Amino acid sequence: AQSVSQHNHHVILSEAASLELGCNYSYGGTVNLFWYVQYPGQHLQLLLKYFSGDPLVKGIKGFEAEFIKSKFSFNLRKPSVQWSDTAEYFCAVNTPPGTYKYIFGTGTRLKVLA
């Protein structure tokens, strides 16, 4: 079955530390990839997306993600986190692209200490 794995369930970092959240998917065909963020008490918001082209995708608030097709991965990165990045982060795959089927990972809770 198709799945999306986020291996880090809880991450705690100090401000200014670098962040990398892992995301791996199991589908072998073409995919659209997304990272969503949910700040405390808020709705899910799109951080960034990858459809095609440059595998290094830049999103809002200084986040970026790299699509590595050979590793079926789409890891999220930020060079220097802020306290305001405290949130839950979800990786999602739309496969086949353009269909209704969006598969989400179980999420990673990030806590940034001031």
Place this chain on the structure above:
Amino acid sequence: SQTIHQWPATLVQPVGSPLSLECTVEGTSNPNLYWYRQAAGRGLQLLFYSVGIGQISSEVPQNLSASRPQDRQFILSSKKLLLSDSGFYLCAWSTGGSPLHFGNGTRLTVT
């Protein structure tokens, strides 16, 4: 611009009572509509999706049902709630392979 409205934000209902959660989308036509349930540590579980009026597909057998009486209206229902129906329910829309756009969610507590 497109907006999505979901209500109520919170709901406390006794076991055995009916449920109706409503979601409407503005600013787009013929969207794909979705109901998800979000559980802590388990991500988002797709419950229902709809590609058009009256067209509902269920992903997970359960005590819930969905309806789409109008193009931009999606309703999640139950005739008799169970304790296990407690959770956080999210409505979302998309067009084609675009990103999903989520509503603010409904926190349902069944007592």
